[in-house]
Amino acid sequence: MRGTVLSFSIQANQGFISGDDGKRYNFVGSDWNLSNTPTQGVKVDFDVDGNRATSIYEDPSAAVSNQTIKSRTTTGILALLLGGLGVHFFYLGAWGWGLVSILLSWTYIPLIAGLIMGARYLSITDKEFENKIKKMQGPFGTIEL
Structure with a gap:
C-alpha cells in the first residue's frame, strides 16, 4: 500500500502514516527501511498488518515529488x-x-x-x-x- 507520513516522534520511536485508502496506520522505527529519519509528508510504500504499517520504504513513484526540484x-x-x-x-x-x-x-x-x-x-x-x-x-x- 502507499501513503504519506503524518508524524514521527523520535522520543517514542513511533509515528503515523495516512494510507491512500483513507485509513491511518501506526508504525515503529524498526519498520522504517530508509536511511533518513521519518519526516512529515514523505511518500512511502508499506505493508499492512491490521492497523500497523510494516516494511516501510520510500515510494519510488513519488521520489521526485518528495523533493522540490531546484534549478x-x-x-x-x-x-x-x-x-x-x-x-x-x-x-x-x-x-x-x-x-x-x-x-x-x-x-x-x-x-x-x-x-x-x-x-x-x-x-x-x-x-x-x-x-x-x-x-x-x-x-x-x-x-x-
Missing part, C-alpha cells in the same frame, strides 16, 4: 548576485544558513562564499548539484563547495 542555474546566479545576503540558501530551503549569512554580511565572508558557491554551482553537472542539495536539507544542512 542549478538559478541557484548559481542567486549565489553570485545576492550571495552576500544568503538568498541562495533561502531558495534551497536552508534558511538557517541564510540567516547566518545576513548576520555576517557586514564581514563580507558570505559575499566571498557566495561568489565561490555560485561559480561552483554553474560549473558542476545537474547530478552533482542534486547530490549537493540533498545533503543541504533542513535549516542547517551540510554545505559543500
